[in-house]
Amino acid sequence: MSKQTNKEDINKKLEETIDSYWDDKKKDKNPDFDGFREEEIKPAPKEKKPFNIKKLLLIILIIVVAFVAAIVITILAMEHIGKKDLLNSNSANTEITGADGAELENDGKIVVYNGKKYVYNESNISMLFMGVDREEFNEGSTYQEGGQADSLFLMVIDTSTGESKMVPISRYTMVPIDEYHEDGSYWRQNEIQVLLAYTYGDGREKSCENTTTAISRLLYGMPISGYVAIDLSGIGVLNDAIGGVTVEVMEDLTEADSELYLGNTVTLMGQQAETYVRSRKSEGTDLEVDNNAPRVERQVQYLNAFLSQTLSQMKTSPTLPLKLYNLAEDYTITDVSASETLYLMTTMASGGLESEVVTIPSTAKRGEYTEVYVDEDALYEVILDVFYTEVE
Template sequence: MKKGKKLSDKKIIFWVLGIFCILLIGATVYTVLMSRKASEEVQGEAQDTQDQFVTYNGKKYEKNPDIRMILFLGIDKESTADLGGNPGTNGQSDSINLLVLNTKEKTGQFLQISRDTIVPIDVYDVQGEKILTEEGQLALQYAYGDGKEKSCRLTKEKVEELLYGISIPDYFALTIDGISAAADAVGGIPITVPKDYTYLHPAFQEGAKITLNGSLAEAYVRGRDTGELDSNVDRMERQSQVMQALLVQMKTEEVQESYASIYQKMQPYLVTNMSFERLESLAEYEISDEILTLPGEVQEEDGKAAFYPEEIKTREFILKLVYKEIES
């Protein structure tokens, strides 16, 4: 009996030692993994910090702290009251314009971004869970949100990725019928028609100086010749022109006196994360007549237009737009 008891005690000792070793090994592995994770997080933070500085072709650049971006979206589904449906049905960002502001110099310039730009589109289900990512036109990303803030955020993030990680803190989305309302609210938008667009409306003759009321403004920014592969290029130019002219019109004394009233009228048509005061401050900026575009080319894919930015030229373009060279 004693011998059997001693044998049982040995087994117990071995079991205890075994469990202790397993726990010791587990603790060691856990410590190593956590240390590695901490190290990776620190490296990630260091990388984020290093992004403030870029070295290119032997020259060092620093992000310009005076540059601020606002993403303007024109949505092709009428009125936000109709939005909020299933993912993929919430409209598309028909017009995508990035307003690049210099807060020190109080100047601004528009960068057109083609709706046909091919990017990885994140597709979501009805529960809001991402189910896959596939290449598609940038305009489609808006459709896979909620038709409101999430759609704007998803589109904004894709534009940030497209432009190599630049930060775009603000967005302003306006539905198509909102463009008409905006034109009427500011008393019309004066423009000079740059080309012959009489196929859109008889009033749009080349060189004509006209004031766009609501219905004319919508026809001017929405219409395109669907028979032409690159017809969106002309439409983008018109959309940027109207947005630019609208900001100029906002600087007039008559409009400035009724900002609050105009803002209230526009509420049913817009989605933005900007305060009224922030929007009002845009009247302080001088907006350049020159409209920027990304370098690249339009190709035909499955009967549709596909715009591909030229990588090296786009990198250099963003470097010049957002960074400033550090003198050695």
Template sequence: MKETAKEAARQRKIYMILIIILIIVLTVLGGGYYFMMQTKAASQKTSGKNSDDQSRTSQTSGSDTLEYKGGTYRYNDHLSNYLFLGIDTRNSVDTYQTQEDAGQADAIFVVSMDRATEEIKVLFIPRDSMTEIEVFNPSGKSLGESTDHINIQYAFGDGKQKSCELMKIAVSNLLDGLPIQGYCSMNMDGIPVITDFVGGVQITVPDNSLEDTYPEFKEGAVVNITGENAEKFVRYRDTDKTQSALVRQERQKTYLQALIQKAQEKAGEDAGFVADLYDSIKSYTVTNMGNDVFAKLLTASGNGITDTETVPGEGKQGKNFDEYQVDKDALSDLIISMFYEKIQ
């Protein structure tokens, strides 16, 4: 009986670490398939909506409730919200010191866990979302707030905790003050490390988005993905084309599916494999989330992800770069539906 209990505990630990790794991989890939599909869904939901003076939330003075479109709502205080970030830098995070080292957040999403129902929801935030961020000079002095791409907020930190804290504030502000209890970020060097650690993966190229630049990735070709070519396959995009970040999503889904399958096979063969895999990428991650948090995420993950959404808006060509113009009215609707409970 004791041996059975020990084995069950060992398996829980293995699966917990596997959940951590898969969440981080999804992060650094830029949200993958969920982002692509939810962007389409968000566009359909928000099309034809008009601005409404009542569409922004209004907190009732001295109360934990708010009035919204004729109803009264209370924040669901059973929720714990965690921010995940994929960063476009390299090398061990221990070497980072200044803004020059920090990089930008290539992928941004919030994982919301309901501790009462043990359900998980995910909210994706397009990296080019235009919002208020705090700007700092190179010596770290605040220059006030400016409307800019949310992903560059990370660049005004140190590439470690400060950058994550700045993103936590910017994301919370974008989401009408949503509480965020923790964060986890990972940089690009984690991709080849993970790929090589599982021994590489074999994929069938899903589309022709890479063929002109890399002929070996012709649509339908069966290719071995290793640490040497993994980043090329999952991250390359033609920056001269508007909204090109969305084009690579199908390749990322293909890679992630193959990686999960290979990792599961390896974990079945070697009980210590997943823990060793996690250890191999720790140098490229920054987090303030303890093992207890990931253990709770593990439990909740058994029920699957009950809802995946994207901050509603529209991608447009800006003066110099792509911009994602957030639909603030539709975003308020979404925040209410995901994080609040109607009480009357």
């Protein structure tokens, strides 16, 4: 017999001896015990741990922090993308030119004028805002049937400081615009009122592009980074989205609304906001020449108040620009993205709550229609002030 077999026999006898020993022990304590039945073998109940409120609060806090961090990261990413896109864009297909006597270098980025040297501010972003005299934008409008640009404002933002300048442009300003036939084919360039640049388009993007080009042409080819056109229906919607806009009434408009009397402080809501920025009066010699001028002053006041309230609310609601952007989609035509809008508004919020208003010196004349002619020399001084920086 081998050693392996002997070892197995010994182990087997040892196991039998141990089992016999424990059986005897169990019977000594309970002679009737014959082992546990399977159904009697149950695991001991687990001890319930006390509810840990601190742990729950910690988990909730982690989730909230992660959510906020995700929002912040998204906002920062959108701002970065928006800045990059805007600084590289130019919606106006024009080249920089200069006034008589101006010497231009580096494609107009350097100007010597009246013995002074100026350098174009590459941090500038300019946006053209248009108010269109239509309740809504019509899909597939034919050329010359898309309405007019009733209001025009150029907003220039210095992204290095956040400071902004608002340049109102009279709708009657005479400027060379591109005219198109009803089928969209090019006709000619003609000096007429700038509000008609929108008319010579499709009532949508083409109209906006034509107007943007006309304004850039008026401003010696200054780049325009983007445009926003809003229809009449959108005024009250955006106005109410920030809780209304508070103004001191600048002109008696009680014929249109009893609350809009001179000097009254009112928070404009809904239709009332549209009434305040749209109404025109035609009484008096000056108004017969240009009844749009007082309205432009009210529009400037309203826009500055709207911006001020929006930028102020962004302190507690940093995503407000995105909310307004989404809300405005049904009422606007624009080539500005959501990320670009967020970047611009955030940048402006860092530079103050109001925009400096810069007026273009001009003269109004009345013929068959009102015509406004800019003072070219004074206009060029405005351009150098807004778009350039004087250097030694």
